[in-house]
Amino acid sequence: MRILDEIYFIPGTPFTSMRDAYLVGAGQSAYGAFPSESYRSLFRTAFEDAVASVPNGLETGDVDEAFIGTLGVGGRQLGLSGPAVTEHVGLDGVPCTRVENACAASGFATRQAVQAVKSGMADVALAGGFEIMTDMSSDATKYWLGVSGETEWERLSGTTFSGVYAQMASAHMDKYGTTREQLSRVAVKNHANGAKNPHAQLGFECSLEEAQSAPVVADPLNLYHCCPTSDGAACALIVSEDVVDEYTDDPIRVAGVGAGSDSVGLFQRDSYTGVPASQRAAETAYEVAGISPEELDFAEVHDCFAIAELLAYEDLGFCEKGEAGQFIESGATELGGELPVNTSGGLKSKGHPIGATGAGQVVEAFKQLSGKAGERQIENPTRGLTHNVGGSGGASVIHVFEKETEVSV
Amino acid sequence: MAAITAVGAYAPRFRITAEEFADAWGHFQASGISEKAVPAADEDALTMGYEAATRALEAAELTGDAIDWLAFASSHPPVAEEDLTARLGAMLAVNESATRHVFTGSTRAGTRALWAGMDAVDADETTTGLVVAADAPVGEPDSELDHAAGAGAAAFALEASGPADIVDRAEHSLPYPGTRFRNTGEEDTQGLGVTQYDRQAFTETIGGAVDALESDSSDDLEPASAAIQAPNGKLPYRAAGAAGVGTDEIQAAATVHDLGDLGAASVPVSLASALAEDHESILGVSFGSGAGADALVLECSGSVPAQVDLETDTNGADDEQTLSYAEYLRQRGVVTAGPPSGGGAYVSVPSWRRSIPQRYRLEAGRCPECGALSFPPEGACDECGSLAEYEAVELADTGRIEAVTTISQGGAPPEFAPQQSQAGDYAAAIVELPVAESSRTETGEGTVSLPAMGTDAAPDAFAVDDEIETTIRRIYTQEGVTRYGFKVRPAA
Numbered sequence: 001m002r003i004l005d006e007i008y009f010i011p012g013t014p015f016t017s018m019r020d021a022y023l024v025g026a027g028q029s030a031y032g033a034f035p036s037e038s039y040r041s042l043f044r045t046a047f048e049d050a051v052a053s054v055p056n057g058l059e060t061g062d063v064d065e066a067f068i069g070t071l072g073v074g075g076r077q078l079g080l081s082g083p084a085v086t087e088h089v090g091l092d093g094v095p096c097t098r099v100e101n102a103c104a105a106s107g108f109a110t111r112q113a114v115q116a117v118k119s120g121m122a123d124v125a126l127a128g129g130f131e132i133m134t135d136m137s138s139d140a141t142k143y144w145l146g147v148s149g150e151t152e153w154e155r156l157s158g159t160t161f162s163g164v165y166a167q168m169a170s171a172h173m174d175k176y177g178t179t180r181e182q183l184s185r186v187a188v189k190n191h192a193n194g195a196k197n198p199h200a201q202l203g204f205e206c207s208l209e210e211a212q213s214a215p216v217v218a219d220p221l222n223l224y225h226c227c228p229t230s231d232g233a234a235c236a237l238i239v240s241e242d243v244v245d246e247y248t249d250d251p252i253r254v255a256g257v258g259a260g261s262d263s264v265g266l267f268q269r270d271s272y273t274g275v276p277a278s279q280r281a282a283e284t285a286y287e288v289a290g291i292s293p294e295e296l297d298f299a300e301v302h303d304c305f306a307i308a309e310l311l312a313y314e315d316l317g318f319c320e321k322g323e324a325g326q327f328i329e330s331g332a333t334e335l336g337g338e339l340p341v342n343t344s345g346g347l348k349s350k351g352h353p354i355g356a357t358g359a360g361q362v363v364e365a366f367k368q369l370s371g372k373a374g375e376r377q378i379e380n381p382t383r384g385l386t387h388n389v390g391g392s393g394g395a396s397v398i399h400v401f402e403k404e405t406e407v408s409v
Numbered sequence: 410m411a412a413i414t415a416v417g418a419y420a421p422r423f424r425i426t427a428e429e430f431a432d433a434w435g436h437f438q439a440s441g442i443s444e445k446a447v448p449a450a451d452e453d454a455l456t457m458g459y460e461a462a463t464r465a466l467e468a469a470e471l472t473g474d475a476i477d478w479l480a481f482a483s484s485h486p487p488v489a490e491e492d493l494t495a496r497l498g499a500m501l502a503v504n505e506s507a508t509r510h511v512f513t514g515s516t517r518a519g520t521r522a523l524w525a526g527m528d529a530v531d532a533d534e535t536t537t538g539l540v541v542a543a544d545a546p547v548g549e550p551d552s553e554l555d556h557a558a559g560a561g562a563a564a565f566a567l568e569a570s571g572p573a574d575i576v577d578r579a580e581h582s583l584p585y586p587g588t589r590f591r592n593t594g595e596e597d598t599q600g601l602g603v604t605q606y607d608r609q610a611f612t613e614t615i616g617g618a619v620d621a622l623e624s625d626s627s628d629d630l631e632p633a634s635a636a637i638q639a640p641n642g643k644l645p646y647r648a649a650g651a652a653g654v655g656t657d658e659i660q661a662a663a664t665v666h667d668l669g670d671l672g673a674a675s676v677p678v679s680l681a682s683a684l685a686e687d688h689e690s691i692l693g694v695s696f697g698s699g700a701g702a703d704a705l706v707l708e709c710s711g712s713v714p715a716q717v718d719l720e721t722d723t724n725g726a727d728d729e730q731t732l733s734y735a736e737y738l739r740q741r742g743v744v745t746a747g748p749p750s751g752g753g754a755y756v757s758v759p760s761w762r763r764s765i766p767q768r769y770r771l772e773a774g775r776c777p778e779c780g781a782l783s784f785p786p787e788g789a790c791d792e793c794g795s796l797a798e799y800e801a802v803e804l805a806d807t808g809r810i811e812a813v814t815t816i817s818q819g820g821a822p823p824e825f826a827p828q829q830s831q832a833g834d835y836a837a838a839i840v841e842l843p844v845a846e847s848s849r850t851e852t853g854e855g856t857v858s859l860p861a862m863g864t865d866a867a868p869d870a871f872a873v874d875d876e877i878e879t880t881i882r883r884i885y886t887q888e889g890v891t892r893y894g895f896k897v898r899p900a901a
Contacts, residue, residue, distance in 0.1 A: 142823045150860075152756055152764060153785065156884055156894070157860035158816055158825050158837045166814030167839055174812075174873040218837075219815035219868075267784075267839045267858045268791065272812050 018118040020241040021254040023401055025054035026359070026366035028234035031351030032201040033134035039070075042233040043085040043130045046356070050126075050235035053366065055248040058237060060089070064122035066096040067112040069105025069129035070355030071148065085130060085233075094126075102148030103304060105129055106234065107358025107388025107397040113238040114254050114399075123240045127362070130233035131353035141229055148391040150265030159218075162226055164266050164392045165305035166218035171272040172307060173220065175322070180220050182325035184211035186306035187224040187348055189334050194345020196335075196375035201230050201351030225306035227346075232353035234360035249405070252369045255383070256289025256400035258282060264394040273322075275308075275393035278315040285385070285398040286317075293317040296339060296400075297381035298368055300361035302389040303346040312387055313341075316398070335376055343368060343376045358388035358397065365401045411530035412571030413707065414537075415471070417464025418563040418681035418717040419457055420668055422865055423447040423740060425732045430556055433734035439557030441642015445669025447732060448545045448560040450740050450831035451864055451882040454483040455493050456893065458543035459500050459881050461562035464716035466501065469566045471537065472847075473502035478535035478567075480522035482512035482542040484672040485591075485598070487891060496893065497541065500769045500881050508534065516589070516638060517697025518542070518673040519563075524703060526567045527575055538567040544672030548597050550743060554589070555597075557641045559669020561719070563677035572711035573684055573691075577624045581617025582701035585610035589640070589698035600698075610700045611644060616651030618694060618702035630706065633688040634658050636679030638696035639665035652694050652704075662691065664719065678719070680707070685717035745830040761892050768894030769881060771806065771842065773857050774799025775850075782844070784857040804857065806879045807900055808842035811858060815868040824885045836863030836871040840897055842879075865898035876900035 027049025029042045051058050068082035078084065082098035099109040106129025113125035133141060142160065149155055149164060159167070172178045188208050194200035206224065214223040237247075244251050260280030263269050269276060286292060293316060301316065303309035310324035318339055319327040327333065333341035344350045344364035347357060365384045367373040383402045390396065426444045430437040439445075448457065458481055466473065479501075481494050494509035510525055512518035519542030526538040543562030548554030588607045591598040600607065615637070624630045635654040637645035642665050646656050662683040664671065671678050676695040683691045684707070691707040738744045766772040767785050774786020777800055781792030786799040814820075816837050821829045829835065841856045863871045864882050871877070877897040884892045 154860045158862040160822050162820045163814050163816050163837045167812035171812040216817045218820035267860045
């Protein structure tokens with residue numbers, strides 16, 4: 001046993017002895033409310049968009065394995081919902097695993113795809129996700145909004161996630177003096193970005209005044225501090241270093257992966273002013289990538305609620321602990337700032353179809369790194385991060401993507 | 410002979426005035442009531458009984474395990490069939506082998522419970538009995554009965570001797586159908602409203618019970634106060650002659666004018682109020698439709714330990730307590746809908762039942778390996794990862810808020826939609842509770858954090874670092890089964 005450990009596991013340097021994985025394509029459906037679409041048709045749109053984005057082309061038959069993220073509890077508690085969508089797009093017979101980690105489902109599906117490729121079990125792996133959330137009454141929808149929380153105690157104290165994140169906001173405000181206005185600035189920034197994203201569900205700008213005067217959902221969080229419920233799907237294609245040249249001349253390497261988990265209930269954690277699972281995921285991802293946060297050119301972070309984006313700034317080392325409020329106020333995370341965050345509009349403006357969200361973040365990273373982000377394109381980015389959280393922090397996964405060649409914009 | 414050794418009483422924080430009813434209906438049908446208590450959306454006879462019982466035990470400086478006989482009385486219990494003393498006993502940590510009785514079916518149920526407790530003491534079947542009477546009558550909104558309906562509870566510790574001896578008792582029963590009844594399956598109590606007939610039933614049975622007292626026959630019954638059944642604020646005074654007392658004595662123990670008709674808790678709450686005011690001799694006479702009456706005579710040789718909390722601001726919280734008529738209809742669920750049809754996050758009754766020691770008694774766990782605390786006490790220890798069985802530890806009923814939010818429309822889980830439509834926005838907090846003194850050991854005291862809903866105060870009365878105390882309330886009802894558990898309110 002000891003000998004095996006020494007050969008196959010080098011402590012502190014996971015994956016480094018394995019082959020590299022690359023992101024060669026990614027695509028998504030629009031996010032929004034689509035009464036005419038099914039989860040399969042949305043997934044098909046995302047899959048076709050992803051395949052079409054591969055620079056040198058990719059055949060459906062090339063895909064060796066698929067990992068599909070979905071929660072699917074609110075309206076339909078389906079089994080085999082992974083194969084149900086891969087079969088629909090012609091991936092017949094391909095091994096397919098459905099991944100459920102709440103809102104981090106397809107972030108973890110992406111991590112599984114990277115693992116499959118790095119381990120040598122697959123050369124081309126599909127990571128995807130989907131969710132249909134808007135085809136039921138708003139009351140019925142609420143039944144599933146808290147299902148990824150701690151249901152026996154946390155939910156039965158009367159909270160869904162808006163309440164739990166509001167509690168985190170109350171603790172952060174109490175400890176660090178973070179203000180409601182700083183929370184509202186997250187909405188203003190992400191709506192400004194989302195207005196430039198044709199796939200965004202709420203693709204309109206909002207003023208600071210509008211963001212501050214919205215109806216309260218769970219004090220201190222108002223409607224503009226909360227992401228919408230969404231339908232949508234997203235896909236990413238991960239390939240091995242052995243085949244990457246067949247698909248692209250401008251490879252984007254999966255430079256770092258990190259993940260963590262924690263107590264599902266907030267009350268069971270040591271801290272309410274940070275997400276320990278994200279801190280752990282970031283530490284691992286930076287170590288694997290061999291970078292520090294200062295070397296990032298952009299980040300897609302999990303802003304299901306405004307406070308979540310502020311916590312991410314701190315958990316991911318974009319700023320010092322307790323200073324996220326000042327950090328957003330400084331403009332550093334705006335498009336054109338030193339570290340643009342959520343150029344896609346984030347969950348707030350782009351939308352949050354639970355199972356699709358993590359893969360959808362990868363879509364934005366792919367677009368930015370391939371120079372295809374349109375109006376919201378960052379100038380010549382080399383390295384970007386995606387950060388996907390399940391529940392209020394029961395699971396968190398981070399990917400660092402790095403461009404290996406210069407791409408002209 | 411039995412004696413009352415401690416007493417507790419409770420009334421909800423909400424009040425509505427007679428004027429509000431008069432504005433809504435053009436007139437107020439319950440004469441002699443100026444305002445009345447209204448149970449909050451998360452209260453019922455069981456939770457009010459728990460509040461009164463907790464106060465009585467505190468006054469007696471007893472814990473639940475000292476109680477070997479428990480009775481619960483209510484004319485309007487939250488379930489028509491199911492023995493609520495099992496849940497009440499668990500909430501109070503009464504020994505599982507204690508004798509238990511439920512009394513219902515009449516507003517006389519409260520004194521019947523006292524009567525049975527005296528029998529048990531007389532027969533040496535109990536060392537310390539606990540009688541809990543709680544009620545919140547409900548009638549059709551436009552009925553006299555509903556206009557009068559209040560809410561409140563009282564609890565008495567009974568032993569063989571003590572400061573308040575029950576020196577005499579008698580009962581009397583005559584067939585008088587139709588004065589006040591609720592047929593099987595019905596929610597609302599009703600009466601035919603045959604005025605003279607109703608009065609006759611009331612005074613004849615009360616007169617019969619008082620006449621049957623030994624002390625009455627010996628003509629030495631001159632109580633300082635008289636706790637007479639009060640379906641409204643006038644009827645008890647009409648029975649003054651039959652009960653052989655003056656209106657001043659009735660006035661001295663009356664609670665109906667400020668709390669309304671307390672049903673089976675009417676005489677018990679008045680008795681509690683008189684005992685708390687150290688009246689030396691007290692006559693209590695209940696009336697139950699059907700009809701029947703119980704008469705009890707109390708002689709006090711000393712002050713009875715009492716926690717009788719009938720004022721509105723029980724917690725010192727400075728928030729609005731007086732309801733408009735529309736708010737009254739909301740709180741009572743008259744004009745609100747039930748929960749939307751189901752979905753995820755279902756907690757089954759068996760799952761709920763396993764957590765009852767935590768919900769009712771704040772039972773946490775101490776890791777036998779490292780001494781760290783865990784709540785709920787299950788799964789691996791957060792501190793050392795041990796999977797050893799936790800040692801049960803009881804938490805204190807006061808603590809501090811660590812994080813808090815106010816849940817507005819749209820922020821509540823659908824299970825709580827009915828409560829929110831009845832009671833409005835509510836606070837949801839994470840609170841830190843220390844170990845109860847009784848559970849502290851040398852291996853460390855520590856605290857645990859747990860999520861809890863706020864109650865008994867407006868949501869903005871809860872802020873980070875505020876002191877809170879716990880109580881037990883209705884959490885929600887699913888599949889027809891109401892789940893009760895702890896909530897928090899601003900510390901008294």
